[in-house]
Amino acid sequence: MTDTNSPSPSRRSLLGWGGAGLALGAAAAGGAVAMARTEDDTAPAAAGSAIAFHGPHQAGIATPVQDRLHFAAFDVTTDDREVFVQLLKDWTEAARRMTAGHPVGEGAYGGLAEAPPDDTGEALGLKPSRLTLTIGFGPSLFEKFDLADRRPEALVDLPKFAGDNLDKNRSGGDLCIQACADDPQVAVHAVRNLARIGFGKVVIKWSQLGFGKTSSTTPEAQTPRNLMGFKDGTRNIAGTETDRLEKFVWVDGKDGPSWMEGGSYLVARRIRMHIETWDRTSLQEQEDIFGRDKGEGAPVGKAKERDEPFLKAMKPDAHVRLAHPDSNHGATILRRGYSFTDGTDGLGRLDAGLFFLAFQRDVRKGFIPIQRSLATDALNEYIQHVGSALFAVPPGVRDKDDWWGRTLFSKEA
DSSP states (O other): OOOOOOOOOOHHHHHHHHOHHHHHHHHHTTOOOSOOOOSGGGSOSSTTSOOOOBSSSOTTSSSOOOSEEEEEEEEEOOOOHHHHHHHHHHHHHHHHHHHTTOOSTTOSSSSOTTSOOSSOOTTTTOOOTTOEEEEEEOGGGGGSTTOGGGSOTTSOOOOOOTTOOOOGGGSOOSEEEEEEESSHHHHHHHHHHHHHHTTTTEEEEEEEEEEEESOOSOTTSOOOBOTTSOBOOTTOOOTTOHHHHHHHTSOOTTTSOGGGTTOEEEEEEEEEEOHHHHTTSOHHHHHHHHTBOTTTOOBTTOSSTTSOOOGGGSOTTOHHHHHSGGGTTTOOOEEOOEEEEEEEOSSSOEEEEEEEEEEESOTTTTHHHHHHHGGGOGGGGSEEEEEEEEEEEOOOBOSTTOOTTHHHHOSOO
16 A cells, blocks of 8 residues: 555535536545645644644543543444545544644535535534544454454453443444543534544444543542542552553553554443442442542541552452552553443433543553452442443554554555
C-alpha cells in the first residue's frame, strides 16, 4: 500500500470536476467529503478549553479526566484495506478539527443546498469542552486485512472471570472510539460524526454514555465518588507521574511489536451495580466491603484518605485489600471509569453501575491478575460484569501529516 496523505476533495472542487451529480454521489456513498483545512484552521477555538490532539501518546489516557463520556465499539464492514486506511485518515482529520472546537469539513450550513452538510451541527456554538478522542483496535480486527502477524502478544482474549455474565451484544468490537468531554453534547457529537463518516465501512456494535467520572488523573482535585457513594481512584496513577506512566501504562519498544511503542492497552468493562440491594446494606458493612470509610475515604484504621493503607487491618475479602498492588505483585493500572444509568431493567430496578476503563502497559500483568484476585471480593455480591472488551491503543498522532493507526497500517512505518 502506498502511504499517501492527499486531502479529501471539497464539494466545491468536486463541482468543478464534474458538477453537482458527482458531489451528490460522493455524499450518498457516505464518504468524508471536504475534510481538508489549513493548519491555522485547526488551532484551538477557545484558549484553555481545548486539549492538544498531537503528541507521542493519544490524549484521553493520562490527560485530566473530563466529566462526560461517549464510548463506542465498531465492527468493520469493508474488506478493502485501502478504503479502511482512508477512513482512518478521514477520522483523524475530523478528530483533529473537533477537538479544536471546529466543525467537520465545511461545517453544518452554508454549503451545497442539495447535499447533506459535512457536520451534523449539534455542537455549533459550543466550546471544545476539553474533548479528547482516543482510538483502539480490538483482537478481531487482526483477523482482517492480513494483520494476523501484527497482532500484539499482549492483545490476548480475556479469560472468563468469576461472576461474569457477559452480554455478547455489549462486548468486543474491531475498534473503539473513546470520546471524553465536559459537555455531553460535544462527546456525543464527536462519535456521531465519526460514525457518519464511517458509513458503509464500519458500524457501531455497541456504545455507552457515562457521567460523573469515577477516577481522576489529577490527585490535587477532589477524588470523585461512584454510585455506591465511595471515593474511587485515590491511588490512581496521575498524569504528572511520568515514571509510573512509563512503568505501568505506556508500551515500551522492547515490549513488542514496534508499532505499539508509545501506545497502551485498554480494558472496558460494563459493571452493573445492584443499587437497590446496596442501598439496604448497613453503613458498617458497606465500609467493611470497601476497606475505607464512606465520609473521608480513609483506609481502615487511618484518618485521611491518602494515608498509606494497612491492608491486614481490613477484612480478608475487602475490595481495597484485594485490589491493592501489594496484593498483586505490584500490578498497577490507570483507571478512567464513569458512572452510568440506562433506565430500568423492566423489574423496577435501575440499570446502573460503573463503566470501567483501565489503561495499562500489558493486560497480562495488569487487569488480568487483579481481576483474578478479586474473585473473593465481598463487593461481588452487589455487582456483576455484563460487558467486556480489550483494545490495543496505538501511539499518538505526531503532527498534521500523521494519522491514527499509521504505525500499524503504513508499510513505510
